[in-house]
Amino acid sequence: MAFKLKATTASGSGGYGVSFELNEDIITSVRYMTDTPNDENSRSNDVSAILEITGTLTQNEQDLQETKKVAIWSLEKKNPYLNIVVQQVSSTLMMREYTFPRAFCVDYIEEFHEEQGNGKFTLIIKQEKKDVENVKIEGGYGA
Secondary structure (H helix, E strand, C coil): EEEEEEEEEECCCCECCCCEEECCCCEEEEEEEEEEECCCCCCCCCEEEEECCCCCCCCCHHHHHHHHHHHHHHHCCCCCEEEEEEEEEEEEEEEEEEEEEEEEEEEEECCCCCCCCCCEEEEEEEEEEHHHHHHHEEEEEEE
């Protein structure tokens, strides 16, 4: 399975101005989550859409530059929003395509170990709550 992430400037105010792309050489897993409060007795209107992306910090210079952009974005406070599209492709089938039109970084973690040449990262993003109805989940068609 191949994963791709494309981040571009989000529309509206607060859009971060630096784009980046992570490809199948970098991303190792993608996890989508819908989150609602656990203390409700009926379906809450407080719904969050979350993507958790993990990957490898390879020794390829171009890939390192792209993941460095992610790390820098994770620190952004004034203009934190990006349009994020994540694709999961298996052979010729687009299994899933997630679009978060105004995503922000919740957590970003990098790990390096002395014994290994590559590092790894975890990126957790959420869709801005007021635009959660604009999240798109597509797939099940030819790539």
